[in-house]
Amino acid sequence: MELLSFGKTGWGDELLIATMMTIAVSITAMLIGFIFALIFTPLKLSKSKFLNLIGNCYTTVIRGVPELLVIYLFFFGGSGAVMYVASIFGYNEYIEINAFITGSFAIGIISGAYSTEVFRGAIQSIDKGQFEASKVLGLKKPVHFFKVIMPQMLRLAIPNLSNVWQITLKDTSLISVTGLVEIMRQSYIAAGSTRDPLFFYSFAAVLYLLLTYLSMKLINKLEVRYSRGY
């Protein structure tokens, strides 16, 4: 227990900050994933074969390749790619991208592939009559999407999105290989300097369990809210 005390002698405060970091990375990654899903879900649902192919490539490749490999790609290739883009605009200095951005981007792309599949499934299982009815009523496209399709889609999507959230939360542990100090990295540092890996890794496991447990509780409340009337 001494090891977990706050202040200079213990690792309590460091681990607390690391936990915050894990939460921050997970939320950022999830939001980046939503942006990707917002781009690729329409592609997957589109009638054009070519757009379909692009959407399918994204979800198939990302879901078929290990997360760690994607993270390595971003970790080693991220600043190179940004510098290449910058050099087009005439900026030739060395650019270092922060581990938080690389990490949440890598995890975000992965979580986006799962979210895309969830949204696609949810939209496809909405009754066709709903689309036709809003067309017949002459609703404008944004109203049709935000007021008719989205509320129904969310009800169907939330249980599966909670799975995506769990996957994303657990995947953030892999960012520790890039040196971002989240739960896993902090436990690694603590385990190294105290020579007590069993305790710190077990404590990391407890922290993750706590995070998944608490987020499940929260999501269940959301689920109840969005399935009102059913």
Add this chain to the structure above:
Amino acid sequence: MDFELMINSFPKLLNATLVTLKLLSASLIFGLIIGLCFAILRINKNPILNKFAYGYSYVFRGTPLLVQIFIIYFGLGQIDYLRSTVLWVILKEPYWCAIIAFSLNTGAYTSEILRSAFQTIKPGIIEAGQSLGISSKIIFYKIQIPIAIRQSLPAYGNEIILMMKGTSLASTVTLMDLTGVAKYIISTTFKPIEVFIVAGGIYLFITFIIHNVIKFLEKKYSFN
């Protein structure tokens, strides 16, 4: 694009794929046994056994695989008692530690898949067996298990693919699997995109094969 590097690194990566496949097959076999045992405990009426099996699957599904590997590889070595037993022969090898962690992890997911498969079997089928005077042991082995296996095939196929992706974590405990070798080549040549295309291609190819084998089995064992 450096095509020469892609061609040169291909045999090295292919060699490393063997390690990945070995890890995958070993952990799937052990994981299936563990999963079956815990699924049987889950449908048991005894509340203590039931809770125990639930706790196991909750813990292993709620924590990242990386933590599990680190606890087993770095953590267990710390217990002096373990170091003096025969178990140490296994636990000092990163290869076996990885397999133990993967098996326990996939075992937890498999137990959930099999449990839901057992629970969706229509009671009428079991009752039909009982009224024919078949002993409950034979009902279990000859009726419940084959139906449960068929029911769980699609979900289990997903689990195999997830596990294949999970084996990439073996590279964090010094094993040179496909991801480990890919990372090594990337960090020596600084050409991440080329290596990613080759290694990712190999992974996708394995995913493709697993997907199709499962599809074939589903068709072969469908009820209609």
